[in-house]
Amino acid sequence: MKEYRLEKVAQVGSGSEYGEAPSIFFDKVSLTLGDKPLFDNLSVTVEGGQCTCILGPSGCGKSTLLRMISGTTSLAYRGTIRLDSEVADHGKIAWMSQNDLLLPWFSLLDNILLGAKLRNEESAALRSRARHLMGEAGLAGYEDALPATLSGGMRQRGALLRTLMEERPVLLMDEPFSALDALARMKLQNLSARLTRKATVLLVTHDPMEALRMGHKILVLSKRPAQVKSVVSLVGTPPRNVDDPEIQAHFSVLLGQLMDESLV
Amino acid sequence: MKAIRLIPIRLIVLGCGLLLLWQCLVLVTGAPHYILPGPIPVFYAIVNNWSVLLEHLQTTLTEIILGIVLGTFLGVTTALTMTLSPLLKRWMLPVLVISQAIPVFALAPILVLWFGYGMASKVAMAVLIIFFPVTSSFYYGMQRTEPHLLELARIMDGRPISIMRYIIVPSAMPAFASGLRVATAVAPIGAVVGEWVGSSAGLGFYMLHANARMQIDVMFAALTVLSVVSLLLYFSIDFAMEKLIFWESKQGIK
Numbered sequence: 001m002k003e004y005r006l007e008k009v010a011q012v013g014s015g016s017e018y019g020e021a022p023s024i025f026f027d028k029v030s031l032t033l034g035d036k037p038l039f040d041n042l043s044v045t046v047e048g049g050q051c052t053c054i055l056g057p058s059g060c061g062k063s064t065l066l067r068m069i070s071g072t073t074s075l076a077y078r079g080t081i082r083l084d085s086e087v088a089d090h091g092k093i094a095w096m097s098q099n100d101l102l103l104p105w106f107s108l109l110d111n112i113l114l115g116a117k118l119r120n121e122e123s124a125a126l127r128s129r130a131r132h133l134m135g136e137a138g139l140a141g142y143e144d145a146l147p148a149t150l151s152g153g154m155r156q157r158g159a160l161l162r163t164l165m166e167e168r169p170v171l172l173m174d175e176p177f178s179a180l181d182a183l184a185r186m187k188l189q190n191l192s193a194r195l196t197r198k199a200t201v202l203l204v205t206h207d208p209m210e211a212l213r214m215g216h217k218i219l220v221l222s223k224r225p226a227q228v229k230s231v232v233s234l235v236g237t238p239p240r241n242v243d244d245p246e247i248q249a250h251f252s253v254l255l256g257q258l259m260d261e262s263l264v
Numbered sequence: 265m266k267a268i269r270l271i272p273i274r275l276i277v278l279g280c281g282l283l284l285l286w287q288c289l290v291l292v293t294g295a296p297h298y299i300l301p302g303p304i305p306v307f308y309a310i311v312n313n314w315s316v317l318l319e320h321l322q323t324t325l326t327e328i329i330l331g332i333v334l335g336t337f338l339g340v341t342t343a344l345t346m347t348l349s350p351l352l353k354r355w356m357l358p359v360l361v362i363s364q365a366i367p368v369f370a371l372a373p374i375l376v377l378w379f380g381y382g383m384a385s386k387v388a389m390a391v392l393i394i395f396f397p398v399t400s401s402f403y404y405g406m407q408r409t410e411p412h413l414l415e416l417a418r419i420m421d422g423r424p425i426s427i428m429r430y431i432i433v434p435s436a437m438p439a440f441a442s443g444l445r446v447a448t449a450v451a452p453i454g455a456v457v458g459e460w461v462g463s464s465a466g467l468g469f470y471m472l473h474a475n476a477r478m479q480i481d482v483m484f485a486a487l488t489v490l491s492v493v494s495l496l497l498y499f500s501i502d503f504a505m506e507k508l509i510f511w512e513s514k515q516g517i518k
Contacts, residue, residue: 072415095419101412104511105434117430118422146511166420 021169021200022083022092023048024069029079031064038064039077040225048084048169051193051201051238053211055254056221057261062204066172069202070095083170094166098175100159102147108154109134109143112161126165133161137191153184160188164195171196173203177210189213193239208254212247213240220254223261230257301481309485316470317489323466325493327383327455331390332448332501338391339398339443347406347432348424364396369457376462386458386466393454394447401443405436438512441505448501452494 024046031039038061046052054062067073068081070093083092094115102111112130116122134140137157147155156177163171176192177185193214205211211218218232232254234246241247283303289295290302297305310317342360346353372389379385409432417427459468467486474482 070415070419072418091421093419095416097412097416099412101410101416103413103431103434105437106430114417114430115420115422118417118420118426120423120426148511148513 021049021198024170024200024202025080025082025084026065027080027082029068029077029081031061031068031075031077033064033075037225040227041079042226042228044219044228046200046202047217048200049198050216051196051203051214053203053205053215053218054221055205055208055211055218055258056226057223057258058206060221060223060226060261062221062226063174066095066174066202066204069093069170070172092168093170093172094163094168096159096163096171096173096176098178100147100152100155102155102158102162104147107144107146108139108150108158111147111158112165114162115166130161130165133164137161151184153180153188156180156184156188157191160192160195169199171199171201173201175204175206178206185210190239208251208258209242209247212244212250212254213242214238218250218254220257221261229261298478298480301484305481306484306488309479309481310488313482313485317467317486320465320467320470320486321489321493323383324386324452324455324459324468324490327386327458327466328390328451328494328497330383330387331451331454332394334387335391335394335447335451336398336444339395339447340402340440342395342399343402343406343436344428346403348428360396360399363392368392368454372457372461375458381462381464385461386455386463389458390451390454393450397443397446397450398440399443401446402436402440405439405443406432408439409435437509441509444501444505445498448498449494452490452497456490 026042026044026046028041028043029039030037030041054065056062064073064075068075068077069083072095102108103114106114109127109130110117112134113122113126116126131140131143134143137160139154139157139161142150142154147158150158156179160176163173173192177188180188189210201214203211203214205214212234215232215238216234218234220229220232221227222229232250234240234250236244236246286303290300293300301309342356346356368389371392372385375385375388375392379388413431413435414427417431422431455466456468456471459466460472463469467490471483471486474480474486
C-alpha cells in the first residue's frame with residue numbers, strides 16, 4: 001500500500017504552541033434521554049496526547065459522549081465533564097464526523113480553510129499550510145475542485161485536513177471513516193493516525209479493527225446505561241498493520257465482547 | 265449540454281403546435297373574429313400596432329421589473345432580519361401570514377387610490393404579490409440549513425455574520441431560487457391587475473382600451489406580447505439562478 005510521506009508535516013498538538021494536549025475527565029456523569037437512562041454515573045478518563053477509541057453497541061451513546069464534550073447540544077446531564085488544560089475552554093476542540101460536511105459551494109481548498117474563514121482570520125500563511133497539507137494527503141491539484149466532483153475518500157481526506165487546520169489539541173471523531181470502502185478507509189486511518197499524533201483523539205467507531213489499528217487505548221462500552229465494560233491498552237504506535245500481533249491478540253476478544261453487548 | 269441545445273428546437277415545435285391548435289380551435293368552433301380571432305389576424309394586429317404595443321410594453325415591463333427588484337429586496341431583507349433576530353421573527357411571522365391572507369387583488373383599488381394612476385400603484389401591487397413567496401422561501405431555506413454544519417461552525421468558533429454568509433445563506437439559495445421563480449411568474453399578474461383598475465398606460469390598460477372598441481385582435485396581440493415577454497423574463501431568471509447555484513446538479517428522474 002502506498003504510504004503518504006508526512007515527516008515534514010507539522011503535527012497537530014506536537015508544537016509547543018498548543019502546550020500539552022489535555023486529558024478529558026468524565027466524573028459520575030448521568031444523562032437520561034427518553035425514559036431510559038443513557039449514562040448512569042459514568043466515570044471515564046481519556047488520556048491526553050493519546051488516541052482513545054470508543055467501541056460499543058449501537059445506541060449506547062457513543063456519539064452522545066462526543067457531543068457532550070463539544071458542548072454543541074445542550075443536554076441536561078449531571079456530573080462533570082472537564083478538560084485539564086490552562087487554555088480557555090473554547091477553541092480547544094475540533095470535530096470530524098462520518099458525514100464529511102464539506103460545503104458544496106466552496107472549493108476543496110476553501111473548505112479546508114473553513115475554520116479560518118468563519119473566524120475571519122484567513123491568511124496567506126494558512127493558505128500555504130493548507131496547500132501543503134493537501135499535497136501530503138495526495139490532494140494536490142484538487143484545490144479548486146468542488147466537493148461534488150470528488151470521490152468519497154477524497155472528500156473525507158478533505159474533511160480530515162479541515163479538522164487538522166484547526167490546530168486544536170483535542171480531536172473528536174465520530175465514526176469518521178465508516179462511510180468509506182475498505183481500502184480508502186485503511187489509507188485514511190494511516191493518514192489520520194500520523195497527522196494526529198500527540199493530540200488527544202477520541203474516536204468513536206463500530207469497527208473493532210479500526211479501534212485496534214488506531215488506538216492507544218480502547219474503551220468498550222456496555223449497552224444502555226453505558227458503562228465501561230473493558231479497557232484495552234495497546235503498546236505499539238498507531239497506525240498498526242492488520243497483521244500486527246497486538247491486533248491478533250485482541251481482535252477476537254473485542255469482537256466477542258461486542259457480540260455480548262449487541263441488542264440484536 | 266445536449267439537453268440545453270435541444271431547448272430552442274423544442275420551443276419552436278411547442279410554439280408552432282400551440283399556434284396550430286389555436287387555428288384548429290377557430291376553424292372547428294367557427295367562432296366569430298370578435299370572440300376568438302385566429303393567430304394570423306393577431307399576428308397582423310401585432311405588426312400594425314407594433315409601436316403602440318412597444319410603448320405600453322415598456323410601461324408594463326418597467327413595473328414588473330421594479331416590482332421584482334423591490335419585492336425581492338424587501339423579501340430578502342425581511343427573511344434575513346427574521347433569521348438574525350428571533351425576537352423580531354416572533355412578531356414578523358404572523359404579520360407575514362396575515363399579509364398573505366388578505367387577497368392582494370382586492371387591494372388594487374386601494375393601492376390606486378393611495379399611489380395614483382401612475383406606475384407606483386402597479387409596482388406596489390407586484391411587490392405585494394411577490395413579497396410572500398420570496399420571504400417565505402428564503403426564510404425557510406435558511407431554517408433548513410444542515411444542523412451538523414451549524415454545529416461544526418460553532419465548534420470552529422465561527423463569527424455569526426460569517427456563518428450567515430458562508431453557510432446559512434448559500435444553504436438557502438436553492439429554496440430562494442424557487443421562490444424567485446414563482447415571484448417572476450406572478451409579478452406580471454400584479455402589474456396587469458393594477459393597470460386594469462386604473463391607469464393610462466401599460467399593456468393591461470391597452471387591453472381594456474381595445475376591448476372597449478371591440479378590437480379583439482389587438483387585445484390578443486397585447487396578451488401575446490405580454491406572454492412572450494413574461495416567458496423571456498422567467499427563463500432569464502431561471503438561467504441566472506442556475507448560474508448562481510453552480511454547485512447544484514440538476515435533480516430529477518430522467
